[in-house]
Amino acid sequence: MTGPSSRVSVSIGMKLWPSWRKCVRLNRTYTTSTVSESKGVKGTPPPNIPKYPSSQPPSHKPPEFRKSQLLRQYASLLRSAPMMLLFQHNNLKAGEWLALRRELTKAFRKTDQSLLAAGNTSQQALADSINIQTVQGGIFGAALRVVEYYRPNPLAPLAFDSSIPSLPESGICQKGDEFTHVLSKAAHKAASRKMTTHGLTPLLSGPLCILSFPAVSPEHLKQAISILHPSPPNFPAPKRKENPGWHDPAVQAGVQKLVLLGGRIENRVLDFEGTKTVGSITGGLDGLRGQLVSTLQCAGVSVASTLENTGKSIYFTLEGRRNMLEDEAKTTSGDESSSSTN
Numbered sequence: 399m400t401g402p403s404s405r406v407s408v409s410i411g412m413k414l415w416p417s418w419r420k421c422v423r424l425n426r427t428y429t430t431s432t433v434s435e436s437k438g439v440k441g442t443p444p445p446n447i448p449k450y451p452s453s454q455p456p457s458h459k460p461p462e463f464r465k466s467q468l469l470r471q472y473a474s475l476l477r478s479a480p481m482m483l484l485f486q487h488n489n490l491k492a493g494e495w496l497a498l499r500r501e502l503t504k505a506f507r508k509t510d511q512s513l514l515a516a517g518n519t520s521q522q523a524l525a526d527s528i529n530i531q532t533v534q535g536g537i538f539g540a541a542l543r544v545v546e547y548y549r550p551n552p553l554a555p556l557a558f559d560s561s562i563p564s565l566p567e568s569g570i571c572q573k574g575d576e577f578t579h580v581l582s583k584a585a586h587k588a589a590s591r592k593m594t595t596h597g598l599t600p601l602l603s604g605p606l607c608i609l610s611f612p613a614v615s616p617e618h619l620k621q622a623i624s625i626l627h628p629s630p631p632n633f634p635a636p637k638r639k640e641n642p643g644w645h646d647p648a649v650q651a652g653v654q655k656l657v658l659l660g661g662r663i664e665n666r667v668l669d670f671e672g673t674k675t676v677g678s679i680t681g682g683l684d685g686l687r688g689q690l691v692s693t694l695q696c697a698g699v700s701v702a703s704t705l706e707n708t709g710k711s712i713y714f715t716l717e718g719r720r721n722m723l724e725d726e727a728k729t730t731s732g733d734e735s736s737s738s739t740n
Contacts, residue, residue: 455577455579455582456577457579457581457582458581458582458583458585458586459581459586461581465537466581468534468537469537469540469541469544469580469581470580470581472533472537472538472541472542473541473544473545473580475541475608475610476541476542476545476662477545478612479610479611479612480611480612480613480614480663480664480665481610481611481613481614481615481619481661481662481663481664482608482609482610482611482661482662482663483608483609483619483622483623483626483658483660483661483673484598484601484606484608484658484659484660484661484662485606485607485608485609485626485627485656485657485658485659486601486604486605486606486607486656486657486659487532487605487606487607487655487656487657488605488655488656489605489655490652490655490656491651493648494648494649494651494652494655495530495652496648497643497646497648497649497652498530498625498626498649498652498653499530500643501625501641501643501644501649502528502530502609502621502622502625502626503525503526503528504641504643505621505622505624505625505636505641506524506525506528506618506621506622507523507525508621509525509615509617509618509621510523510524510525512617513617521613521615522613524611524612524613524615524618527611527612528609528610528611528612528618528622529609529610530607530608530609530610531607531608531610532605532606532607533606533607533608534606535602535603535604535606536602538602538606538608539596539598539599539602540589541580542596542598542599543588543589543596544580544585544588544589546596546665547588547589547591548584548585548588548589549588550578550584550585596667597667598660598662598667601659601660607656609622609626614663614664616676616677616678616679619673619676619677620632620633620677620678622677623658623673623674623677624636625644625653626653626656626658627653627656627657627658628653629674632674632677632678633674633677633678658670658673660672660673661673661676663676
């Protein structure tokens with residue numbers, strides 16, 4: 399219950415509220431920010447934000463295609479493998495590929511152990527890094543032309559520099575000098591020229607496979623030829639007692655389906671005979687260095703002996719000429735003295 403006093407207070411409060419509201423006046427002010435440029439001062443340009451991520455530069459062809467990825471893979475393989483063999487295969491089965499890889503790994507590990515036992519610590523073990531794989535001839539030829547004939551300008555700006563103007567949303571590079579990767583437009587132009595024919599181009603036909611080496615090693619090359627393409631007497635096939643696994647039916651079937659076409663060693667194309675010549679170097683690279691040193695020493699000895707013989711011959715010629723002139727002078731003086739006495 400509410401008494402009369404409470405009703406009076408409520409009524410008094412209601413009567414006083416309008417008067418209090420009139421007395422209180424809220425002065426609100428609103429500020430607006432205006433940007434005024436002084437005369438003669440230019441504003442800063444907006445930042446140049448590229449339309450592509452720094453790790454994915456634009457490509458001449460869509461990078462999501464399998465052909466583009468194979469081109470990148472083959473180009474990387476050609477740049478990182480200084481020695482490789484090119485084979486033509488006749489549709490080997492999975493079991494045959496597995497058997498060949500097993501025998502190659504076994505032979506290469508034995509070669510690494512023999513080199514280590516001989517004291518050759520300069521070369522690392524290569525057995526686990528040597529790989530054999532199939533390639534597509536057309537794409538592999540394009541990668542060869544890109545690696546051999548495409549020389550990007552070293553003074554050009556980096557491909558991932560943010561200062562390069564943004565490109566269209568299509569992702570195709572309009573200025574070929576700005577991007578130097580394998581899928582760039584400049585690389586495509588260099589590889590698509592008609593004059594850029596590689597030495598391995600005539601061999602890139604049919605189903606192909608390559609055996610890539612991470613370093614130049616004549617010993618490993620000899621083992622590879624003996625396993626995949628034996629040709630006695632320099633590259634004999636493994637004997638049954640030493641390596642019975644090589645005589646398995648799967649390995650024999652795989653070897654019969656492989657034909658060695660040639661090789662590529664230190665950016666030089668070699669045919670079958672040239673590849674065999676490199677593999678037949680006795681002692682590997684150390685033996686080749688020893689042969690070079692002995693050749694230079696023999697050349698120095700021969701040059702020294704030639705110069706010595708030439709000096710001796712000149713000395714004897716001049717000495718004989720001097721003696722002849724002295725004899726002529728003596729005869730003329732004797733004739734003059736005899737004529738004067740007469």
